[in-house]
Amino acid sequence: MSAYWNDMFGGAKSLAIGLSITAREFFKPVITMQYPWEVPEIPERYRGHIELVKNEKTGKPKCICCGMCMRSCPSGCISLVGKKPEGEKKKVLTKYELDFTKCSLCGSCIESCNFGAIQFSRDYNLASTRKEDYVFDLLKRLEEQG
Amino acid sequence: MDTSIWRPIIYLVCFMAFAGLNAAYLGWCERKGAGRIQRRTGPMEVGFHGLLQPLADGLKLMSKQLLVPEGVDHILFRIAPILAMIPALTSMVVIPFSGNIQGRAVELSVLMLFALASIGMIAILIGGWASANKYAVISAARSVSQNLAYEIPMLLTVITIVMITGSMNLQDIAMDQQGGFWHWNIFRFDKSVFMPVSFLIFFICSVAETNRAPFDMAEAESELIAGFMTEYGSMGFGLFMMGEYLNIVVGACLTTILFLGGWSCPFGLFPGVWWFLIKIYILIFTFIWVRWTYPRTQIYKLLNLSWKILIPFSMVNLLVTAAFIKVF
Numbered sequence: 231m232s233a234y235w236n237d238m239f240g241g242a243k244s245l246a247i248g249l250s251i252t253a254r255e256f257f258k259p260v261i262t263m264q265y266p267w268e269v270p271e272i273p274e275r276y277r278g279h280i281e282l283v284k285n286e287k288t289g290k291p292k293c294i295c296c297g298m299c300m301r302s303c304p305s306g307c308i309s310l311v312g313k314k315p316e317g318e319k320k321k322v323l324t325k326y327e328l329d330f331t332k333c334s335l336c337g338s339c340i341e342s343c344n345f346g347a348i349q350f351s352r353d354y355n356l357a358s359t360r361k362e363d364y365v366f367d368l369l370k371r372l373e374e375q376g
Numbered sequence: 377m378d379t380s381i382w383r384p385i386i387y388l389v390c391f392m393a394f395a396g397l398n399a400a401y402l403g404w405c406e407r408k409g410a411g412r413i414q415r416r417t418g419p420m421e422v423g424f425h426g427l428l429q430p431l432a433d434g435l436k437l438m439s440k441q442l443l444v445p446e447g448v449d450h451i452l453f454r455i456a457p458i459l460a461m462i463p464a465l466t467s468m469v470v471i472p473f474s475g476n477i478q479g480r481a482v483e484l485s486v487l488m489l490f491a492l493a494s495i496g497m498i499a500i501l502i503g504g505w506a507s508a509n510k511y512a513v514i515s516a517a518r519s520v521s522q523n524l525a526y527e528i529p530m531l532l533t534v535i536t537i538v539m540i541t542g543s544m545n546l547q548d549i550a551m552d553q554q555g556g557f558w559h560w561n562i563f564r565f566d567k568s569v570f571m572p573v574s575f576l577i578f579f580i581c582s583v584a585e586t587n588r589a590p591f592d593m594a595e596a597e598s599e600l601i602a603g604f605m606t607e608y609g610s611m612g613f614g615l616f617m618m619g620e621y622l623n624i625v626v627g628a629c630l631t632t633i634l635f636l637g638g639w640s641c642p643f644g645l646f647p648g649v650w651w652f653l654i655k656i657y658i659l660i661f662t663f664i665w666v667r668w669t670y671p672r673t674q675i676y677k678l679l680n681l682s683w684k685i686l687i688p689f690s691m692v693n694l695l696v697t698a699a700f701i702k703v704f
Contacts (some may be wrong), residue, residue: 238685245670252413252669262416 299339399618400430440610456503460619504604515603519594530581532690550638582627
């Protein structure tokens, strides 16, 4: 018989505790965001796909076309081409393509780069229905950013 | 009583509007309440804070085809949603919103309300059975055993109220509790020391009778898809939903009249229909609050609660009330 009463009063107590918890939650501020209208602040160390870094003096990419990133990539996402224009000593980057469909954002390319020429971007609005949309031309992207 | 034809017509229009608005906007309130409790915002896109969402939902439901699947019982399948809506709407006729706002002052209005509430259960049974769907049939069977089990303690507590007032007229029951909250049936310790307990029993039973969480065995979505509503789309589903919300309104009205003094003010100030509305919406908020707090019980625990706890307690309360009335 005492089990019956314990069960009942214990149950009633835990039900009351449950109600008080939800009542408290009811008056706390909302933590979700109305996404398209409210955009969250992207943290400093967010890992988006990689992007080229510009040389602030010349306005050209810092990349020297050594190809270390291409070799260090375990998935073979990166392909770059550099040409030596006539009369110049160094190679100039002419094409830098990232196949984001295979990239797992490991960051090996960034670590392998000795010149700080690539970094993680903070792009995340990347939804698409076509696979080709995920092959990024990063050189063009850098030029468009201005 | 005024026998003019206009009185019933005006009442009909007003009650239909009240019922329709409640059915639509309680859905909105429920979603907002659920959102707040889970620290979300709830509907925000259609209109200011999603206020036009019920209209958009209604339009969507109405524009969909009323699909009748193969192998169902055609007549019963179509009757069930209507049968879910009509008793809830009819119940509004006898509910006294205030001393002079009542569709029809029926002498046995308590009896009539409970008779109509039982028809709502039959709608679920018919809908589930006619759907020719195993989930719907399980849901219908559960719903019947549940409603049967919870009608007994509910009626036993109502009998104590009827004994205290000596009338089955809701108007009389409410008039008996006028003037200050110490006259309300919930605090009438001179009639029975267990009145708050019987209020609690009645409230639990009305949650169970309206098939709401944590007693929503009939549409346990994780087990039975949508229970008896599985095969219903468009306005068939819409009518079931509206019937459910109207049943909540009727349950809250009944609790208010039987236990919380109807339209009387707790401090004797300005008694009127607004106090009635405040009380029913507080109760409806409690319904929503309870739904988003507790997980669903199991069917045998649900029946245990009724047969092992609620029925013995309401029996004891009935006897104690009878003794108090006899002695004092």
